[in-house]
Amino acid sequence: MDNKRIDQIIDKHRGEASSLIQILLDIQSENHWLPKEALGRVSEKLEVPLSRTMHIASFYKAFSLVPKGRHAVHICMGTACHVRGAKRILETVEELTGLKPGETDVEMKYSLETVNCLGCCALGPVIEINGKAHGKVSVSDTSGVLEHYK
Amino acid sequence: MNEILLEIDGKEVRAREGTTLLEAAQNAGISIPKLCQHEKLIPFGGCRLCLVEVESGSPTKLVVSCVYPVEESLVVRTRSEKIDRIRKTLLELLLAHAPNSLQLQDLAKEYGANKDRFEKEASFCIHCGLCVRYCAxxxxxxxVGFVDRGINKEISFIPEIASKECKDCMECFPLCPTSYLQAAFVFIEALAFPEASSGIPSKKQKLINNQ
Known part of the structure; x- marks a missing residue:
């Protein structure tokens, strides 16, 4: 992500320091992660100390300080999904992608993450990819679900 | 500025409106233990050691004196069985993080805190925020700033700023109650800007020395 695009996002929020989190969220959703250069640029333009920007960027789980893949795969490990076999779903996804939770593959295709409840327990076990929930998945379904996302 | 009259440990104390209980007590020569308060800094209320008992009807109220403003005819107690018990537990929790801090050990002796009560979780930082706030x-x-949150929260130097500014300042070092700050600085210095290092010889220097 280049500085020009970052400046555009900052201008969209009228360069106000109070919009720091919104600006970071916009960069995060476009770029999938917050590179150091982007944080530096935002700090400079908004006149917010870099230590403060770092504090905020490392505080919220919505932000990532490491590169993320094109598709964010979230596997629900909440109680309802757990009793319906979320653990086996996770193991299958781990095997298919070769990733452990928190990791991203070299082709930057998937980033695997576990979550503790997505709030749609009736659909369990749930895999959420790029914000879209895939409910009642079975072990045999998982590869089909993943193949939707290239 | 209005003067306020209150009672701390049975002593009549006068304080200016807007000062905190802790400042009022300090001015009256009554000592209250604290780790995160500093006269030049905005009150933080981080360590909770300065808690005192305020009598406003019964039961009494426990307040953190470094962030509690003085009130007219307030009756305050800075030591009681209840306060001592809470301070002892707080110290034991802090000692699980920084068992070798001299400041903590002194307080532990006074309040009878056992440094081995809780399993050690040696992070060495007790999150008093003195360095972060002093620098800011x-x-x-x-x-220097805080990063991450909850049990993973820690202080971190920003290498770009630290490499330029810290060498001539280092005023935050003596503020740290555990000396973790110095360790964090030496660590980031060794990783990010060893050339500007003060204590550890750089690669270049080593080469010169070896010749």
Missing amino acids: EVKKLNA
Whole structure:
């Protein structure tokens, strides 16, 4: 992500320091992660100390300080999904992608993450990819679900 | 400025409106233990050691004196069985993080805190925020800040700023109650800007020395 695009996002929020989190969220959703250069640029333009920007960027789980893949795969490990076999779903996804939770593959295709409840327990076990929930998945379904996302 | 009259440990104390209980007590020569308060900094209320008992009807109220403003005819107690018990537990929790801090050990002796009560979780930082706030509020350099949250929260130097500013300042070092700050600085110095290092010989220096 280049500085020009970052400046555009900052201008969209009228360069106000109070919009720091919104600006970071916009960069995060476009770029999938917050590179150091982007944080530096935002700090400079908004006149917010870099230590403060770092504090905020490392505080919220919505932000990532490491590169993320094109598709964010979230596997629900909440109680309802757990009793319906979320653990086996996770193991299958781990095997298919070769990733452990928190990791991203070299082709930057998937980033695997576990979550503790997505709030749609009736659909369990749930895999959420790029914000879209895939409910009642079975072990045999998982590869089909993943193949939707290239 | 209005003067306020209150009672601390049975002593009549006069204080200016807007000062905190802790400041009022300090001015009256009554000592209250604290780790995160500093006269030049905005009150933080981080360590909770300065808690006192305020009598406003019964039961009494426990308040943190470094962030509690003085009130007219307030009756305050800075030591009681209840306060001592809470301070002892707080110290034991802090000692699980920084068992070798001299400041903590002194307080532990006074309150009878057992440093081995809780399993050690040696992070060495007790999150008093003195370094972070001093750098931001007094020096306005922001070379050190907090990162992450909850049990993973820690202090971190920003290498770009620290490499330029810290060498001539280091005013935050003596503020740290556990000396973790120095360790964190030496660590980031060794990783990010060893050339500017003060204590550890750089690669270049080593080469010169070896010749």
